[in-house]
Structures are given as C-alpha cells and as structure tokens.
Amino acid sequence: MPLPVGGGDAVTAVAFPGARRRTRGGRLLSAVMPGAPQLLVGRFGAGLTALLVWVGLLAVLVLRWDRVWAAVRVSSGASLDDRVALVTLVAGLAAAWVWSFRDAGKVQELRWVGVSQWVLAGRAFSRNRLAVLGAVGILILYLVALLAPFLSPYDPSALGDLLTERLVPPSTAHLLGTDHFARDVLSRVLYGARISLSIGFVAIGISVTIGTLLGAVAGFFGSWVDTVLMRIVDMVIAFPQLVLLITVIALFQPSIFLIIAVLGLTQWTGTTRLVRGEVLSLREREFIQAAGALGFSRARIIFFHLVPNVLGPVIVAATLGIGNTIVLEASLSFLGLGVQPPTPSWGTMVADGRSLMLQAWWLSTFPGLAIVFTVLAFNLVGDGLRDALDPRLRR
Amino acid sequence: MTRYLIRRTVLAIPLVLGIATLLFFVINLAPGDPTQLMINPSMRAEVVEQMRANFGLDQSLPVRYTKWLTAFVRGDLGYSYSYNQPVSQVIAQILPNTLLLSGAALVVAFVVGVLIGIVQAVRQYSLLDQALSFVALFFYSMPSFWLALMMILVFALFARNVWDWPIYFPPSGTRSVDFAQLGTWDQIVDRARYMVLPVTSLALVLAAGIARYTRSSMLEVVRQDYVRTARAKGLRERTVILKHALRNALIPVITLFGLYLPVLFSGTVFIEYVFGWPGMGKTIIDAISLRDYPVVMGTSVIFACMVVVGNLIADVLYAVVDPRIRYE
C-alpha cells in the first residue's frame, strides 16, 4: 500500500511564539552602536550585553590608551599578559560589532525545524532571567580577567611605601584600599580573577574529562570493569580529601599547578558516578542497542553516542563544579594551602585579610565578594542549564 | 534486608583497609617526622634520635606498616605522639563534638532546605522562587570560613558591642567556662547558645544545595499523573503537596544524605577552626602538621568509616521511603 510522502502523522507546523520582526535600519544603527537595534526590538538581554561589551571595551581603549599602545608596539617588550589583553580587547570589540551587525540584518525568523536539543535548551535558558544574568556576569568576568593589565590601576605585586600607604581605606587613589604591603587591592582583585577563574576552569576541565571517561567506561562495559572502577570511586570519596591535599602539598611545593592538579584529580568522582548512572540507563536505550546492532565499534558507541548524550548533565556539573572549585581554593587558602603569595588569588586575599577584618575590612571583603559573585554567576548558569537541559523542567 | 546489610558491611571492610593502607603510605612519604617539629638548639641531635626511638620511628616503613596493620586489625589505633594518649581515647573525646555539630547542621540543613525547595517548586518561576534561589545560592557561593567569620562579626561582635541586641552569641568554644557550675537546664541552654553560630554557618551552605535538589525533584513529581489525580480529586493543594508529592519528591533528596557526608566533614574543618570547636576535622589538620601519624590514621579511618556508614544509611533510608526498592 503506497503511503503519502511525509506520512499522515507529521508534526503540525506551529509558528514559534517569539518570531521577530525585521528591523529597518537596524544594520545602520548597529554599525554605530552595537546592541542598540536589539534593544529597540525589546531583546534587552542580548542588546544590553552587546552594548555593555562594546562601550566597556571602547572605554578601556580610550581611557587606557597608553597601555594599549604600549602593548601594540612590538619593541616595547610587552609581556604575554599584555598581548593576551590586547587580543581580547580587539576580539571583544570585533565580536560585539560583528554579532550585532549580522544579527540586525538577519531575516528575523526563528527556525522551528532541524532544531537540536542544544538549541531548544538555549531557548529555554534564555528565558531564565537569573541564568542569563549569571551568563552575562561570567562573560564580563572573563573579559575583566583577560583585560586585567589594561584595567588595573597599579602593578598588583608592587609594594608601596610601607610606612605611609599601608592599609589605606578605600579612597580615590586606591578605590578598594591597600593591603598590608601597601599594594592596591583593586589591582590585585582584577589580577586575582585570572588565577581564580583559571583554577576553576582547568581543574574542572581535568576532573570532568577523567570523570566522563571513567564513568562512560564503567557504565558501558559493566561487569568487573564497573565493579573495580566503582570501588575506586568509593575509595576516593571516602578518602579524606583534605588529608590528601595537605600531604601532597607538603610533599611537593605548593604551586598553582599543583593546586590545580590536586583539585582536578580529586573531584572527578561525582562526574564519574553521574556519567556512569546516565550511561547505565542509556545503554539500555534502544538507540545504543541499535548502534551495536549496526556493527559500530565500542569506541564509536562510547564517544559518538553515549558521551554526547551525557554531556548535558556533565556540563551542568562542570558549571557548578567551577564555582565549587573556586570556593575550595579559597578554603584551602584558609589553611595556608592555597595559591601562594605574591600571586594574587581571591582565596589567598580573603584568607590573608581575615584576621584584619575589623581593622581593614576592605582586605577580605572585596575579594570575598568577588568570589561570591563569581561562584553565584556560575551556579546561576549551572542551575539555568540544568533546568534548560532537562526537558521535564522546561516551562 | 539483614543479609543486604551484612553483605554491604563485609564489602566495606576491604574498602576501609584499602583507604587506610593508601593513607599510611601517603602520609609516611611526606618529609619530616614529629621529632623535627620540636626543634630547639638546646635539644641535642642524640636526644632527637632517642625520641624517634621512643616513638618507634627508627624502624623501616614496611616494618612500621606491618606493625600498624596488625594492631589496626585488632582494633588498636596506636598511641598519639602529640596527645600522649591512645588514639582511640583522643577520638573518643573529639568525635562527639564533631557528630554533634555535623548532626545538628544536617538536621537544620535538611529541614530548611526542604522547606525552601517546596516553596520554590510550588511557586516555580515566581519572584519568590527566584529570590529564594538567589539567596540560597548566595550563601552557597561563600567560602564557609568567610561566612563563619561574618556570622561571628554580626551575631557576636556587632550584636553585642555595637547594636546592643538583646540576643547575641558567643564567638567561639563549645560551652562557657562556668559550665560545670550551671544547673541542668542552664547547661542545655548554654550548649545550645554555643552551637547556634557554627551550626548555622555549616547548615546554610548545605541547605542551599538541598533546596535546589528538592525544588527540581518536586517539580518533577508535581507533573506526575498521580499528583494530577490527587488534584483532580479535589484535594486541597496543601494536602496534595505535603501528602502526595513531598513523600515521593524526598526520595532522591535522601541520597543527598550519603553524598553530603564527605562535604559535611570537610566543611566542619573550617567551621571548627573558626569557632574553636575541638573536633575531628581540626584534629586531622593539626595532626598532619604535627606529623602525628597515628592520629591522622585513626581519625581518617574513622572519617572513611563514617562516610561508608553514611552511604549505607542513605541506601537503607532509600529502601524505607521507596517501597519499590527491595534488597532481597
């Protein structure tokens, strides 16, 4: 019996509710002020972000022209930091402009077919105001971290005059005050962003990679592989992490790399369990069986079919993990085991300033707030992603 | 169930032994030994040697390991170099402190967390939901020692010295110095007063996580058919939420109990430090820097056991609340 092409049971086409109007003159406006056309059509999140990035970066360019120029000149002996900052500045400006220009000129119609789970999750995410706020916060944080050499008013590790500039409260000269070495707290907080963010990012990168691999292997192969791996996980979980951290740090020199490595190598258990659980249930799903029936190799099944399908929860876990790691680094600093001076990390700054909480509140309060808001941003994004990636929780 | 419990317990033994062995070598590989920390030019090198001999540190690592393992298997945790007491006695003195602190924190955290989670789920995406999310996450995002210090500043120092609040709390310790002279009721009040700040600091962080979990678990359950059915039957919303949805929503939350134990115990380290609360976490850290190996081993093993037992309890609880799960 011949069947009509497309079948009688096709999805009915529904106009997507958020279909946008095409903006006239949007291109022109976006060329001058990226983000403005998006704002005009009521897309405040995207518009404001683009505008903020554009204006902020321009302000840096103008106000800090001397430093930017110093970084541009090849002969000036600019450091790697400066070059990275320069690239960030240029790339950021270009990205804001190009995105806004192209976005404004695009036919404003949302695709409603061929939309992947990721895009759907993205749409759900973009409707979660707090999560978007967090995402914008993270964007700004990374920009700040990368642009630290242009933004910071002073050299973060240069000692000031110990007799006169020590522990100066916030003032116009030092917006966030100075520490016990007469160093500018603002500059240190700005530079500290790089340390804290990279610790979070790299350590979680390591742990998520290990966790996903081991979890997928344990879940997929099952039997003794699973038993052995899960015993190891049990052991690592029950192993007092702090004992390990302290001993390792005593054995080796406490360097930032060691801290990243240790944090990365001890936090994978959660991801492993998560991925294993997901894989165990996925393994029974028929599309994985089908992949086996189609003669796909195990590696292909694991990496092209299992892993992409557990990526959602893993990304959520990673986002939340970055926040946790930043807090953990701060906690380690409390025990004197964090990033060591003179490298400015937020954790070390909070921990070092804590005994002067009453005399010089600005020492630990500002880096502390930096930690709180960074971790908050990551957690908001993580929560938003969790809701967005889980179809059951979507609204 | 009994068989299941026995099997799990038997399975935990090699786990704990493995952890202990690993620990033994990890901490014994660290340079330095307890005698080096007592350094002082009046102390002759021979004296140091004598002390090492008195501690049995002059033996080789495998010998020490064998000795330690045989003693451990017999339940002897050894002798602390720094407390000059059997390790078991040291643990007996500090473990109750930690259990009290973390137990109270756990209870507070679960009660508060579940309540917040329910409110959030019932009013999903409302302003209240988002505000609670934000506040919970705000506390969750704080390094616990910082939160603890803030608590001390606000509820001990400023409350008493600056704002002159009628209620303030002592910044540190487990009881007042005149505790022994108090009557029974006053003793209870006294201990409770000293527990407020540390327990709150510890619980706030946990509660945020529990709230998030409860919220998503509730949201999932609320969409289930039986909840709809209950609604359709015309039951009051309160009954639907509390009687039908909550019970099922709590099932995944219970697994958090096992998951949170390690978090809780490492969290207590910082809380114990800040509040001068003599407990396991602080003892471990001090013992490591004093190279008091027997105490490190003893406390860590106890810690590992508690995590294992905690997971077991979580599994059992899981079976209790979820009739679908049967352990043979």
Add this chain to the structure above:
Amino acid sequence: MSEPVASIEEAFPPSSDLLLEVRGLVKHFPGRSRGIGRGAGGHVRAVDGVSFWLQRGETLGLVGESGCGKTTTGRAVLRLIEPTAGDIRFRGQDVCAMDHRALRAFRRQAQIMFQDPFGSLNPRLTVGAMLDEVLRVHRLGGDRDGRRRRIAELLERVGLGSEHLDRYPHEFSGGQRQRLGIARSLAVEPELLVLDEPVSALDVSVQAQVVNLLEDLQAELRLTYLIIAHDLSLVEHMSDRVAVMYLGRIVETAPAAELYRAPRHPYTRALLSAIPRPDPGVGRVGRIVLVGDVPSPVSPPAGCPFHPRCPHPGKDVDCGSLVPDLEGKAPHFAACLKEAMSE
C-alpha cells in the same frame, strides 16, 4: 500417524534452505544481587533451550506474554546479548563463534528494529547525520554525494522526504520515527530483520501504515522477518509461521494458519481464546481463563513449566516431574505430555 513424532531439533529442514537456525538457545542472566559475592542460584533463566529456524523470505512470529523471553531470544540471535549456550547459524555460519570482523559482516546482514520509537533514535543526531554515520561506518554509498543520494532514497523508501534530513528525532511523530528506524536498518541492506514489537507503541491508526510498509519492503527487498510481538493478531497477519513462548521455552510452533486453527498446547489455546475476534463461531472453544501468576523465571517450576496453571483435563503427576520436549510432525510441534500422547 504416517510420520513419526519427532522433536523439533530432529525435524530441521536441511541447512542449505535455511537463513537462520537456532538450536537449544539458552540465556541466563546473573541474579539481581549487585557486585561481588552474588549468592548461589538466583539466575534468571530468560531463555531456556529455544530452537527454531527461518527460511529465506519467510516471516516467523514469536509470541508470548511479556517476560517470556521472546525479546531476549530476538537479541541473542543477533548476538546483541551473548547467549549462555546454544547454537545459532546464519547461512550456515556459526554466529556464536564469529570474531570481531565476522560479526561486523553479520551485522550488515541481520538487523533489528526496536519497539520504542522514542528511545531507538539518538536524540542528538539529525536524521541525515544518523543515516550518514551508518553508511560511513560500513563504507556504503561511496563518496559524500553517493551517500546523500542513498539517504534520500532510503527516506523515500520508508515514506519520508529529504526535507526531513536536517531534523532531529524529537521533531517527528512516533510513526515517523519507526519509519526512520526501518530506514536505518535498511541502510546496511540486510537480509534478516528482527522486528521487536514493531508497532505496539504506536497508535492503532499508524500501526497499519507501518505494517503495510514492512510488508511492502519485504516483498520488494526479499527480506526475512523475525517478528517479536505479544499481539497475536498482528503476528497472525504478518507471519508465515508462529512460535509461542512461555517461560523461556517455545511451547508450540506451527504455520500461522494451522496454529490459529488447531492449537495443540493448552497455553496456546488460552492465549488464542483471549483474542477478540470479529467473527465468532468456527468451532471456537469458550474463553479459557488462566489461573495463577506466571512463575518467576528465577525458580521455574519443575517438570512442565506450564503445569501449575495448566487447565488441561489430563494433567497429572508426570506434568510436575517430566519436562516435555517440543515434538510433533513437521511443521507443527508442541511441548505437552498430554497432547503428545493423545496425538
């Protein structure tokens, strides 16, 4: 009584005529206890000595209540699950002895289609990517353009269009997804297709469309089907022969028409009596209602697995001690002590 009664294993047609031969297939799952130290016993005997054959181009229906082992049988035949014991031959080749390479080749010739239209497609891949991957892995369809043409052709063959190429599984309806599952199986140009409850998850209106598609494809591509279903009428409609399973064993197998007309095993009778028929009459017995539950496959009853629930009037102590063989005159076999004697 002209032909002697023989067990089914003795009655297999010569190998040269057969696509698939299954003899004494057994699959035990380890008990539910987790981890090391699982207790003695506790094995789930999902499949317990199943034998059947499939000729090229024919359709065998495997029916039974849920949990009777039919799905396990279907998957063990394709070695998606490693059988515990038994002999499986595909075109005379021993499937169980196949190494990696041979198994891969076998996978091109024998495919499976799953029941759950929502679970059988990778949600992260577009239709195009999914089919393209199959072709690439098996080096079919040639270069990129060749593959694209082949994909379009496949989609068209199952009644979909190339406009669906860039869509994701969640953008399709259940019926469409089953078509996609068929397309995926067909991509490797198999000879044997195991259809595991192919339409049971679909709306009745859609079921017919898919069934028709399957029949068309069979005719067009000379496919051999092993249909696994609990829906007796579907099986009757599609199958040449039918095998009825109970507790991991085949209790009766016969050509479809014969089985439905003259079932010999009391269990088959009970099953058939439960089918709603549009045309009552034709000497049908009244509805037989089975008492008791299906026994646990962990501890199946001794003797005839069906005897605790058996309504046969001749049931006696032998039924509780002797395990009946699947016997009879080809092509009709049944595993019942009493029926064999009354024959």
Add this chain to the structure above:
Amino acid sequence: MMTTRARIVLGLTVVAAACGRDYADGGAAAVGVETFCADVAPHVDAFMARMEQEHSVTDSARYGGTVVVASIGDMVDGMNHFVSSDYTASQNQQFVNLMSLIRYDASIQPQPYLAESWEVDDPTHPSTITFHLRRDVYWHDGVRTDANDVAFTYRVVTDPETAYPNAAFWDHYVGGAEGIEVVDSFTVRVRLSPHAEYLDPWTGVSIMPRHLLEGVPVSQLKQHPYGTQCPVGNGPFVFVEHRPQESWTFKTNPAFPTDLGGRPYVDRYVYRVIPEQATLLTDLLTENIDVYLAPRADQVPEIIRSEDLDLLRSVSRSYTLVAWNARRPQLADARVRRAMTLGTNRHEIVEAQLRGYGVVANSGVPPFHWAYDPTLADSVRYDPAEARRLLEEAGWIDRDGDGVRENAEGAPLAFTLKYNQGNQYRQDIAEIMQAQLGQIGVKVQPQVMEFGTMIAQLSGEERDFDATVVGWVTEFKLDDVDLFHSSRIDQPYAFSGTRNAQMDRLLDTLQLVVDRQAAIPLWKEYQQLLLREQPYTYFYFPERLNGINKRVRGVTMDARGEWVNIKDWWIPRDKRRAVQRAAAR
C-alpha cells in the same frame, strides 16, 4: 609502722595538711598506668577539700572569679615537664601548676621559690650548689614535696633516654645519680663544672612528683597519662580538667605557701584554645575571654581603641631572622651576606609589619639582657649604596644588563628564600626582601613550605635550602654554640654552616665565664663579629603583645613570661563573670 607514727607526729606539730597520702608501698610502681588518673584523682579531691576548709578565704574583695586566657595553640605535652618543649606549656608548668627551685625577678636575678635558699662552694668557680627546700610545699594529692623529688627530677632530665628537650642545660653539670646528692629530706647538692649562668637551668626546670612517676620507664614518660590527663603539681593552681584542643581548667590551690603569697586570688584559671586570630579578637572584644595572647600587631589598634581593653607590652625572647646557607657558592662570601642585610630595610619592616612594636635585631642577644649592646641597634641601617658596593667588591656585577648581578663565571646572584606556611610575618619578610633586594640586583625567589618539610630540609644532611626565614626563642642563658661553632657544623642547628676561628674561640670562652662583668666585653666582641660574619640577617625582636580585659587587675607580663604572676591576678567582685550571666542576657 614508722610512717604511721611519723604521720601522727607531723599531724600534731606542723599543720594538719601533713596528713597526706601514704605511698609507703612503693610509690608510683603501685599505680598502674591505665588506672593512674582514677587512682590519683580521689586523693587530690580529698586533699583539696580539706585544704579548702582549713584555708578558707578571708573575706577579701580580691578572692574569687574566673580568668580566661586564650591563644591559638594547645599545650600538647601538658604539664609533664620531662617531655614538653613548647613555650606556653613550660610557662604553665613554672608559674601555674608546678614550681621550679628558683625563679627570676623582674630584673632577671635568681630568687628563691621552691628552694628557700642555696649556696655555692666557690662563687667564681662553682662546682657544687646546695639547695635548701621549703618545707611547706605539698603536691596537690597531699604528699609533701621534698629533696627526693628534686633528685628524681634531676636524674630523669639528665638521662639521655628521657629525651629531655633542653638537654643542653646540663652540658656542664654532672648527670645522673652521681650528679645529685640528697643531703637530707629538704637539702640537695648538685655537682657541676664552672660555667656561665650556671643557675639558669634551675629557673626553667619544674620539679616533678617522684611518688607518682618513679618507676615509669623514662622512655615511656611522654606517653604517661600524667601530663595531659591528670597532672598533680605543687604550684599555685590545681589541675581540674583538660579538654583536648579546647581548654585547660585549673582551680586555686588553697595550700599554696603563705610565704609565697598564699592561695591565688582567682578561683579558676582557664586556658582556652581558639585557633583563629580573627575569632580570638572578637572573643576578647565580647568579653568571652580575658586575655588574648600574642595578637597580630595589625590587630592592636582595635584593642587600644576599646575602652574595656588594655594592651600589655613586654620584651620578647624570640627573634626573627634570615639564615644564609653559606655552603652555597653565591652565599659563601661574608660580604655578600652583609650586602643582603644592608639592602633590606629592617627598620621599615619593624615600623610597618610590627607597627613599631619591636626592635631591629643585630644579634641573638635580646634587648632586656645584660649583655645587650644598645649601640649596635643603629649601627647597621638600610644602605643600598653600601650593599651595591660590597657586592661589586665581591665580584657580583650585572654583566648582561638583565637587572641581576652575575659573578665572573656568569652565575647569577639568585637564591630561593624558604619560609613556612601560616606565619604572616615571615611571609611578609620574604616578600619584602624579594622586592628590596631586587633593587640591588639580587634575585630572590620566595618559596613557601610546610613547616615540617622545611625543618627537615634545613636540618637534614643535604641542607636543601639557600636561605630561610625562621625564628629562635632564646633562654635567659644565651648560648649560640649550636648555631655557629664550627665543631657543630654537622649538627642539625648549624643552618648557616659558617666557620670562623675567632667565633669558635669566643663561643667557647663565653660559655665558661661565670662573672657577668667580665663577660660583657666578650659579648660585645661577639656581637661585632656577628655583624661582620653575618651568618644570619637578624631581623627583629618583636615585642610580645597581649590584649587583656581591664577587669583583670594586678597583671604583670614581662620577659619572664605572661603567667609570671598569675596567682596575683584578681578581678573586682562586681566585674566577675556571673555564672548565669551568659545564659541570662
């Protein structure tokens, strides 16, 4: 029978207190280790109850109340003097729970304490000292302290197997039983070879109870429950309770000799452990504790600002320094080491990090000491120009223009500076040195280490360090032989490993000159030599700062320590901690 009669006689003649415990059946040997505390406690309670009745408090406004002293660390070895090596514990032994034979007065002159007098055979070349003990001092369980306790204590502390932490005390004494003679029940005589400050050890050695600890193998003393679970002292305060990592509680000893001031004023003294300095300050500000020992200098303004608090300042016996490993080629030249000292602004560090609460050090002789040379204090000031000159003279010149000096072979003048975790001051010094020495072309790489690891590296055979920030606490008797004498160069404490014949000679002589006046010029010479040799860059003697609530009166804290007159501390009646106050408010 003899003992019974003696008891009756004593009971009739002296004080009823003499009806103490009877250990005639073999002393401590009869007291098992396991049941030690349970055996001892009832005796202490009974004796104290009786004493309380007999020495009931005269109705004076000063008696009563609880004083709480808090600090970041526990006293790990407790009241067991034989094995304890930490400062707080020895202070509490000397002044709280136990007694030494003699004690220093405020001008560091020896004064009678447990010994009411002593004589020396030859004041310029002493070879025996005879101590006459007080007859009215009782162990808290009622047994009288006598000469046998002193002899027992002496035998134990001079026994190498004890591993007595201050074994160097006895370098010039005759150890063991031959070294001490019990002349009568209250007279002992010790034998020594003449040496400087020969009385000093007796101010630091607390006499321990023979009747409780004799018979315990000396190598097991550290593990004995006495120290941390049930110490029985004879000092002004009686042990009540020790909660590990939390608190020590002592109560007043009503039987403390009237000649020595009688019973202490406060009823109870509690030592609390609060590991976090920010918390400690809050505790002090909220009157949860009365004394905050050793706050950070940066916390001091808050203490001064508070109307309820006082800051007590006292000279300290500890100093902070950078030890140079002269075994390293780049640090072998004394001129280089001197340049490091000149290139570091130590005065600025004292002003800034210590907020002026300290003095720059140029040797290990503390400012309160009679051998201290005040003229040295300003002789070496921050002088980068001179530092540069010295480095150039020593052949370290920036040859490749990278800002770091190199020697003729091109090796850069660079070193790592190790310091331990958790000590803010040392971390500060490392960072400041890095910055300031960098300006004169020296590359300093600060490196933080875990304390145990660092000590292992400093004192191990490899001497795996270039330079390190450490601190020493001196005794009142100064003796740098272990630090700088070339004969000790392979011993653990010879961090710098310098060899100097003149220094060896001076150190040898200084040990033996008994007469202080004769020793002073030698000490000056020694300090001058240190300036030239610079095995260390001495940083400073910090002042000991203590925050104290004004309600606690009569407190003296000086070089001798914080607890030196704790028995004279008192709290006005209306300022005492009401038992219920905590709960009521």
